[in-house]
Amino acid sequence: MVQAVASAPPRLTARGTTAAATVVVEDVRKSYNDVHALNGVSLQVPQGTVLGLLGPNGAGKTTLVRTLTTLLRPDSGRATVAGYDVVRDAEALRASIGLAGQAAAVDDYLTGLENLEMVGRLYHLPKGEARRRAVDLLERFELSDAGARRASTYSGGMRRRLDLAASLIAYPPVLFLDEPTTGLDPRSRVGMWEVIQGLVDDGTTVLLTTQYLEEADALADRITVIDHGAVIAEGTAAELKRQSAQSVLSVQVEHDADLPEARAILGRLGQQEPHVDEQERRVSVGTDGGSEVLASAVRDLDAAGVRIADLGLRQPTLDDVFLALTGHAAENGGSQDDDADGESARGGV
Ligand SMILES: Nc1ncnc2c1ncn2[C@@H]1O[C@H](COP(=O)(O)OP(=O)(O)OP(=O)(O)O)[C@@H](O)[C@H]1O
Numbered sequence: 408m409v410q411a412v413a414s415a416p417p418r419l420t421a422r423g424t425t426a427a428a429t430v431v432v433e434d435v436r437k438s439y440n441d442v443h444a445l446n447g448v449s450l451q452v453p454q455g456t457v458l459g460l461l462g463p464n465g466a467g468k469t470t471l472v473r474t475l476t477t478l479l480r481p482d483s484g485r486a487t488v489a490g491y492d493v494v495r496d497a498e499a500l501r502a503s504i505g506l507a508g509q510a511a512a513v514d515d516y517l518t519g520l521e522n523l524e525m526v527g528r529l530y531h532l533p534k535g536e537a538r539r540r541a542v543d544l545l546e547r548f549e550l551s552d553a554g555a556r557r558a559s560t561y562s563g564g565m566r567r568r569l570d571l572a573a574s575l576i577a578y579p580p581v582l583f584l585d586e587p588t589t590g591l592d593p594r595s596r597v598g599m600w601e602v603i604q605g606l607v608d609d610g611t612t613v614l615l616t617t618q619y620l621e622e623a624d625a626l627a628d629r630i631t632v633i634d635h636g637a638v639i640a641e642g643t644a645a646e647l648k649r650q651s652a653q654s655v656l657s658v659q660v661e662h663d664a665d666l667p668e669a670r671a672i673l674g675r676l677g678q679q680e681p682h683v684d685e686q687e688r689r690v691s692v693g694t695d696g697g698s699e700v701l702a703s704a705v706r707d708l709d710a711a712g713v714r715i716a717d718l719g720l721r722q723p724t725l726d727d728v729f730l731a732l733t734g735h736a737a738e739n740g741g742s743q744d745d746d747a748d749g750e751s752a753r754g755g756v
């Protein structure tokens with residue numbers, strides 16, 4: 408597993424305390440012609456904490472990250488990072504941040520080592536220091552063996568690690584990670600989480616976007632859910648889960664043809680509109696009832712002649728919360744590297 412980078416600035420406050428926020432966003436709006444990508448977003452990230460920005464495709468996550476890293480100018484509203492205004496103090500701001508974008512900004516023609524050295528030089532590190540830092544980061548991200556190879560030969564996971572390493576070259580106290588683990592296999596994903604957790608333990612403030620609810624659950628101190636450019640919920644993972652129903656009644660039927668009947672029955676038993684997953688032949692609904700609901704479900708399904716493959720009552724997950732909030736399930740899997748303009752810039756450049 409890759410190791411945490413130990414060289415971030417010392418931690419100044421304990422996680423979760425109410426220290427001055429490092430990232431402050433107030434009513435930020437941004438449109439691309441007639442597309443309102445950000446419709447008045449406000450949020451804060453306290454120093455030394457992780458904010459998970461959660462939202463479906465097109466929610467505005469990348470637009471917000473690009474605005475906060477000065478790659479885009481907001482139409483209105485105000486945002487500061489490490490005390491620097493994203494518009495007025497853009498240059499100073501860029502020196503305080505690292506950015507690992509949705510599409511890894513790696514130069515294929517350079518080796519891993521050269522990529523890191525180049526970014527170090529863009530941050531005005533002296534040549535020797537850029538080299539030392541690059542070698543150190545390659546080692547910490549388990550890329551030493553590949554350091555002399557062109558990046559074009561790297562796997563997706565290696566490119567992500569190299570990109571994250573590059574974002575750390577100038578010891579940034581604030582880190583923006585746009586879908587840092589999209590497209591990684593589960594093992595690499597957990598490795599990346601360990602790296603990010605290590606950075607946070609050393610005092611780095613992190614804003615990370617994700618479509619993976621388990622990622623937000625694992626890493627984020629607080630979660631902000633956005634959809635259609637607006638904040639629709641905010642809280643810790645536990646708080647968000649409490650906002651949804653107490654439990655989820657879920658039934659898997661043996662035959663596709665029984666799905667409408669199962670949906671109707673669960674609709675009568677639950678407190679929300681049931682969700683149907685046709686592929687899984689599963690119907691789920693939030694409920695505040697207990698085991699008596701389970702008994703009713705068995706009785707009603709049986710009476711209707713529906714054959715049950717699986718039936719249960721479980722604690723709500725963040726997925727359920729997301730579904731209840733946005734009306735659609737979170738997308739899990741699939742690469743999101745389809746940004747037309749990619750992420751070709753990073754802070755300090
Ligand atoms: N350069 C652009 N020109 C026009 N519209 C854009 C541009 N970039 C983004 N948009 C639109 O703005 C909205 C927000 O896009 P954004 O990339 O911020 O979403 P996202 O939450 O990052 O999505 P994803 O999860 O797919 O990365 C979408 O409707 C998108 O189509």
Ligand SMILES: [Mg+2]
Pocket residue numbers: 468469470509585
């Ligand atoms: Mg995006």
